[in-house]
Amino acid sequence: MERLLSGDLYPSPHRLSLCGKIILFDCKRASATHDSERSELIFCSLSFEREVNAFVKAADGAAVISRKRSARVDVVKCKCAINVQKRVTTPCVLVTKKSKKGLSFQYSLLTLSSSNRLESCIEFKLPYQMRDNVSILRGPTVAWSHAGNVFHASLQTGEVRQIPLQLSHCVIGELPLHTEQVFVLGLQSLPDQCSNTHSTGQALGYFVQSGQVFDGNMILPHPYVCITRCILVLSAEKVDDVLKSAVVAATSNQQLVLFENGIVKDVCQLPFDQPENIQVVNTGRNGCLLVISFHQGHVCAMWKETFQIASHWSSVSSVHVDDFLGCGTDQMLLLFKDRDLTEPLEKFLLTDLCGISYSRGQDSGAPTTPPPPPENDLLTLRALESRLQSGLTVLQELQREMRVKSRVLQQSVQALTNAVSGRETILSQHEQEGLVALWDCDDDDEDEKLKDEKTQDMPAVSSQPQVDKLWHRIAEERLVVGVMLTTDSSVPVASVSLSILTETGQSSTPAVIQAQSQVFWLPAPCSSSSSSSSSLPSAHTFSEPAAKRSKQHNVGRPTDLNTCRLAVTAVARLTPLLISGCVKCRVMLHYVQRRDAFAGVSNPTPVVLHCGQVALDIHSNFQTQLLKTPELKTDDAREDLLSLMALLDRWVFHIDSPDHSLGDVDSWIHKLAGCRRIEASPQYLLLNSSGPSALMLLHWHQISPFQGELSVHASQLQTLQFLDSLLAYLPTSCSIRSVRGTRGQGAAQMLPLALEKELVSLRECVSLLLCEEEEEEEEEKRKSLGHEETPEPGSVKGLQRCREVFQGDVERSKTRLSPLVDVWRYRRLTQNMSKLQLDGDLAALLDLDAQRTLLS
Template identity: 30%
Template sequence: MLSDEQEKILSYNGEVLLFQLSKAKCAAEKTTRLHVKRMAYDNGSNLFLQKSSGLFSMHGGNLNIEMVCCNCTADFRTGINLPCILMREKKNSVYKYFLLLLHSSNKFEQCLNFKLEYELKNDTRLLNGPTVLWRHAKKLFYISTKTCTVLSASVQLSSIEWAGEIENEGNVVLGIRPACLSEEEDGQTLSRSDGAVWHSEFVVYAVENRKILTGICFLPHAYSSVISCVHVCRTGISKSQFRTSVVAITRKRQLIWFQDGLPKGVCQLQDGEPCSVQVAATSRNDLLFVVSFASRDVCVVRKDNFQVASRLQKVKSVLVDDFIGTGTEQILLLFKDVSSTDSLSTFRITDFGEVSYASDISCKKDFPHVEELQENGFLTIRALEARLQAGCTSVRELQQHLQLKKKVLFESCSALIDLVQGTEHILPTAEEKGLVSLWDDAENLLHPLDKKTTLTSGGPEHVIEKLWQRVVDDSLVVGVKITESVNLSLNDVCLSLVMDQHFTSVSPIIQCQSKIAKLNKTFSAMSISSCQMEPQPKRIKLDFCSMNDLKKDYHGRPYKTSADVAKTFIAVTPLSPLLAFRDIRCMILLHAKRKKYQNGNLQESKTLTLLCGKISLNLEDISSGKYSVNLLRNNSHYTDTMEDIFAILAVALKFSFHIVSSDYTLTPVKMWLLSQMECMPIKECPENMFCHKLGSLHGTVFNWNLKTPFEGILTLFCSVVFQCLHSLIGILPPTCKVKALRSESKDILTDQLALALEKEMVTFRSSFSSAVSEVENNLIPSSEADKTMSRVTVSSLSDRKEAVRQFREELKNEQKQSALSMNRTVSGALYRQMALKIAGAQLCSDTIAWRLNIS
């Protein structure tokens, strides 16, 4: 027989876990068993059904074992969240604690144990690691599976209000301590007058890093003496500052929402003593604050209007999770039922909107099921919302159309009045009407150079913002930065390096490779788009997206930065051939096309040649490192970081790898970059990391894009990719899969596929046209001969019956010719030629489509 049982309830991945601790009634047996049941909601029966169960037996104890608390924490070995429960055993005056992890196979693992001479009270938290954290005698203590020993923090707290994890800081604790008037926090000293009033202040302590963080970004210090419950909804770091969203309850029963440490909303709660607050994200993109009281009452507050949505009584427990599998969270309310021993016998699943399931609803045959009613109501509301949005959109479009008609009528009347009065009508500019040109038609910004004129740098001073050069390995990199006021068509731009005229024995034009630098909108990684090497005419045009497309890529950043990067053009040439000359002096020419409009019509594009400036280079400059990349030596105090990044990425080879791990998270990849590879984030683009490790890997640029905790893409710009992969594979889990990605971007492959399909369509059309032409050419001579013969015969006849007979013969001949034309075939040579052309075009388009599919 079993004596009284202890029970705790926990939600995990949409399931409800019931932990029950049972003790043998017979004292001689001395066995305590911990049972766990996995319960899942079933729509058909409207009940929670048991999926599986587990058992953990503890032998040899004195039966004084009890459950302290339970929570879902991340295991540092795999990075996967697992349910864990803290157990306590009392022997004489010593308390023994041990932590159990529950795996998916319902097997318990004892991962931590420690002994204390005192009992843990309410301020006990289970954090990631797993880590057990508690407060005793105003001191903070913790132990984790990494430390395996009890450690004491250097901060004293009078209470723990919240504990959780913050990115780049690990486990943190938000607590209250007595006001420290002499210490500074966030650059500000707490005044004595404020300290005399508050007597306390908030403090945030990072457990792993063992340092005190600023607490004023979470809650103002003035609330430290009146706060009873705190829940941190969101944390983040932007521009070296904390960005937080916190909800707290005061002792005057006020629910307050704080944004970055400032109060944004207040809601007065009902009478009672609040003991906890939870947050649920519902299907209508709304947040619900669920406040539990000590009297077993529950109050729900909506964030959008910060008003009380519902009040409930006699609630045993409140859980927040996705219990019905819709992808959003619902609230599970468990009510006290004296007549039943089952904890899940009386419940309600709701989001106080579209979802509502209750255990006391009985389904009858004459009426539809509850889930059908819920689904019908959900679909009806969605349809009404869609109709309302469509109606509002139609009204806005009609209003815009009417405004446009009014503008056209007004301009027409003005033009008519000017015509009658004999005055010239001046059309308004595009800026006055809020119009944007579809083409970059800036006038009088670039001046074409005549062949008779000499190349001087005095004209384009207002066009060229910066000209720079770098020497990277065996390559000379020259960059030209255009001012924002210049509008160029990027598919008609290239750079040329022309040597001075005194080099008469060699070609004055240096063979180079033109490139354009741009930012990737997904994770702000620097990328280089290039073209083929220049042919003999020394002119190449960049076939890239237009300026409008580039502006779309930079919508997440300030416009100035995107414009500067989008208008940076780069030329790369081998340095070894140039070292034959002692002094090298080159002129940098930029070639572009400008769209010109006249009377509203697009005229022919004019080719413009612009002198950007001159560069000089000699062996002394290369030896002294005058034009070397300074980023290779210092990343902290240097102003031309972007130019160095462009130079490195223009020369280095780009490799991308798709990394997938099914059993373990990919957290070690970032640690590998920071520790083993000695990488540091670049200030201008912190998503990219620069390798400062000595050796062949020095200067490598890494970009780690973690899509999910189990999937990511690693992009590196280097020349020793195998050494990087060897070091990376050493820290990855054995079941991890690494796949090399092609360097072509999807945008380029999409454009190539469109051109290939267009070529295939033209091939089809030309082939069928040639076949039809051959058939018609064979039919025309015989048809004309028959018609000529019939006309001659008819002209010589005088009898009417003979004429009718002749016309009948002509009709029969035409029918025969028509039948022959319908069954006409082409020659074998023409058919083979058509099949070969069509097969070649289809093979090209299929190949590009396959590359696009696997990219």
């Protein structure tokens, strides 16, 4: 690469940026022969080098446009556009060739390929010269205005076409949609009717590709169409055939206006008039800038989030937005005018207004590039950043403490009000608020131990779990059946599941419906109100302490079923059930009962318990109280939550940030649109979009300021979308590791692990077997050579010995190609491989069964 010479291009070439490089286009004449001249389109690609703080030449080239001396060739416009056929963004330059008499104009759109070759893309002839509103858009497509009409030519059409609408004050733009991008927007009225900005003319839009007409008021209101000078569409989508868009437009009234769905959302006064172009600079975490170029060489930058002017410049010949430094974010390059300089890129400013700034040959008040800080300053900055992170962590902990204190005070006031009014008070468990006793009650613990010892000595009243309640929910094509259980016996149970039996009345033999069961641990009931005073799901249950203090949440769960209440759910498909309008189903509880909780499971006792019947109605729907009002603490709300947890797949992620603290993730989740806390179980948050398939349950557990655990109950696509949004909030150095996935994922991981173990073991066993045989052969060879006398090298006996050694080596080589192994060793190898293959077959069966369960 070399510096750009002053004679390569004219002083004011046309420029564009692509992939971090500046490309310059210009036309010049060159002598072909002594009697003729040819007109060429030349280009030069330059890249920025930080070491020399200048742009250096990366590539150049030329293409012959005309070989006639009388023809005049000029560059009309150059811009980057998407080539639909190649699906890449390519530089495009529009050139015109005027005839000698000036009666016709030949236009050519050329593209610059990746191999730095100029290729002709579109050619057409016009009886007039393009002057107004010329745009190069996706396709590539060339669109322009002339005599009150809008014309376009694209690579797909191959000819010039006119849009069939008579529009005044046309605005040509591009929408980020999949099928319809290039549009023309204008007023369907007489030109003199738009002299007043409050005209009532109808704003119409026209898609160039499909020829479809749409309501232009969804992009710009009709009073703004006739005063809009340039436009930029930030986002656009079609929802139920209705266009939704976010647009910024610069008007002739020296204003920049933000529109959302055709409604004015924000306005900012511009420092200059006659705007020509709007560009977006994405600076990463620092936000986005809107860069507006003006006719007289003025440029201003505005923050997109606040709509406030950030900076402005004058005497600018062109401004470009790209990642010129290759750092992953955008910067803007301002090229300044200078009559004394012959090199076009000798006076510039490269900045993002967020710490990056490179300048050359100008002192217009822009910041210069600061020198790199020394090592001591870097260490000081890191120490200060660490202290700032620690202070932020302490502040977040205090904010969390204040939220807990506020909730406890609200519950206390509510309890006092209920006591005065004579109403029953329902308080949440202290574990849900992260509270424990301020002092330990040793006497109470000893009393509890004595009670437990007496209970173990007493005979059990009942060896069966007690069914508290049976409920069911219908969600789309699935049925959820749940049972609340309490175990008042000292005999533990295990392997708990539910089965559903149909009872349609058409057959005396009930049919078993395939279902998938889950077990949820619940807090033990408090006094008499067992179901109304419990929340979902929780860990160990303690008595309410007199005084409380905050603690970090400790994840745990009981190991014996007789110490906690249980909620057992089963999920089944509705297709085998809904044979008629109403179907009755029996619900059976299955569990294994053992005499000793620490005994082996060699002789388990399977027990089946009839829980009751549920009646299904084909017209029922998943319109639960929990989805409408998550603030409820009723039994139905808790059952709804258990049903959602049974329906949705569960994902657990461990988030680790070694360099920076995670921040207040809990508050960030609270700020999501549609996020509400479930009061029946406050540790869970509900994201409700529309219908049960769009639901999401979230549970965030902060292990330390730098680590946390996130539980997500949702589909795989929703989980990935949520993690993508979360990664934008978390520090860049953090890592997210999946701890536990959806149902059946463990079985799916067993199969590849078993196959990998089988392959590794086969390779090691065969290699060890062959190595042992070779070692024995070498040992025998050394023994045979050691017992015989070594003959003289030059004698006949020595030659005969060398021939025998060579022949033995040849035989051993043949043996290695088809080795003979010991029968006992081979039998041991086959036995080991048979065991590994059995493990692989078992893993494959489990994987197949898990897939069938998920599909059912």
